[in-house]
Amino acid sequence: MSISIRTTQVPHTSRVYSTALAFVPESExxxxxxxxxxxxxxxxxxxxxxxxxxxxxxxxxxxxxxxxxxxxxxxxxxxxxxxxxxxxxxxxxxxxxxxxxxxxxxxxxxxxxxxxxxEYVQGVDFRTNFPLFTPREVQLYMKHLFSGLDESHKLGVMHRDIKPENLCYDKERDVFKIIDWGLAEFYHPQKPLNYRVASRYHKAPELLFEYTYYDYGIDVWGAGIVFATLIFRQSKALPLWRGATNEEMLQRIAEFFGKKELMNIIERCGCVVGKTVFDGIPNTADADFKQFINKENEEYATEAALDLLSKVLVLDMDKRFTASEALKHAYFKEEYE
Known part of the structure; x- marks a missing residue:
């Protein structure tokens, strides 16, 4: 069942690479x-x-x-x-x-x-790989991911299904590949797209409330969920927020960020979510990623890592970091033994 009653949605244009395909032959x-x-x-x-x-x-x-x-x-x-x-x-x-x-x-x-x-890459299942990563390997992994996304976005391509299963990493040789481009799409500004993409745990908020004018930012959000999984050392490599339905996912996200900002964004996009979806959820919340830190992950969840996470997992797609901005963050300058 749809959680959103779609009205006339407000078109949106990406603040980066919006004209990447403007002069590319249509045949490509x-x-x-x-x-x-x-x-x-x-x-x-x-x-x-x-x-x-x-x-x-x-x-x-x-x-x-x-x-x-x-x-x-x-x-x-x-x-x-x-x-x-x-x-x-x-x-x-x-x-x-x-x-x-x-x-x-x-x-x-x-x-x-x-x-x-x-191309064949000898990778290891992420459920086995993730718990064995050192802080340095997490940093290298995320640098590869944001780099691959930025280069793809520059060429006008959104992956639309970023999740650990679609990221292949041979850490012994430091070879990383983003795989499975079956849901990928070319970006054209203000062109409505299918919102039924990405896996539920890794869907950006705009996909969950069924906005069709999304952009490259959905890949950045997916990468942010992968990053959170890595630095917080979630048991069984589970993502940060989990829900059995898209509605539950929106509720978990609203509980962390507060429902007021999320509802404002939904309204600005011209979408309408059922009246009872956010019942009982406070208007504001701390949105503090430090709550996920424990003795097992404190070496990974550094101040710089948390700051980067807070800039890629942003509700507002206009304020969310781009992959290029993520690569310039201080986190990637941290030195590990």
Whole structure:
């Protein structure tokens, strides 16, 4: 059930990279006017299955002519436009070092299955990896993440599903990749978009109250939730706020920040949330991240880390740090042994 009664929403333009695609040929971003050249899968061999998702199964493979490893993402039946958009996104981001590389697009002519052949990175599941990170490794991880996001945003691309499962990190080699661009979208100012993106725990507030004129800031909020998970050493790598529904997520966020500011933002965006959603929640709250500090995480949750967190987890999308601003923060200048 929808939690928002959508009225006439107020269009919004990102304060950064709003014209990133203004002079880019339409063929590089418009999936409806683009045809993909599909190759032959015979050059690749599947070794074993290494992952699965809602829209694909992922296999470790090899490129036969040189026996180089690769990841083969075998796609389940999805809309052609979405498939084309993911390919166009990966092609546009080909030179971004912290984004997974696309090698080839192939089709099995026997069963008409489409696959994306991609760079393979030997990563470790975040539930295993996160608890083992040192403060320095957390810093490196977040620097990679914000760098990858900033470079993608510069090119006019939003990931729209930032969460630990979509971040692959080989800490032994300090190799980091943002993966799974299946929900990604090209940003065009004041163009309404589908708000049903991102995973619930990592949704920015504007997605939760169903605003359609969001921008790159939804990726920054998702990165902030990942950062909070890392510095507060949440058991089982759980995110900061949890709710069984989008409505509960809005309530948890309002309890932390106070409902007055959130309600003002919802009204400013031209959205209307059900009258009872915020019942019993105070108008104002301390919004103090220090409440999450304990003996186990105090080494990670430094003053600079908390200050950065307070600037990326901001309700107002106009005041939320950009990825570029996050990279310039004092937290990334802290020295660790």
């Amino acid at each position: 971003w418009n999936s409806s006017s683009n045809e993909i050249e599909w190759g032959n899968p015979d050059s690749y061999r599947i070794i074993k299955k290494v992952g699965r998702g809602r829209y694909s199964d992922v296999f470790l493979g090899v490129i036969e002519n040189g026996k180089y490893p690769c990841a083969i993402k075998v796609l389940k039946p999805i809309k052609e436009e979405r498939l084309k958009r993911e390919i166009l996104v990966l092609q546009r981001l080909a030179r971004v070092s912290d984004v997974i590389k696309l090698y080839d697009c192939v089709i099995n002519n026997d069963n008409k299955t489409h696959s994306l052949v991609m």
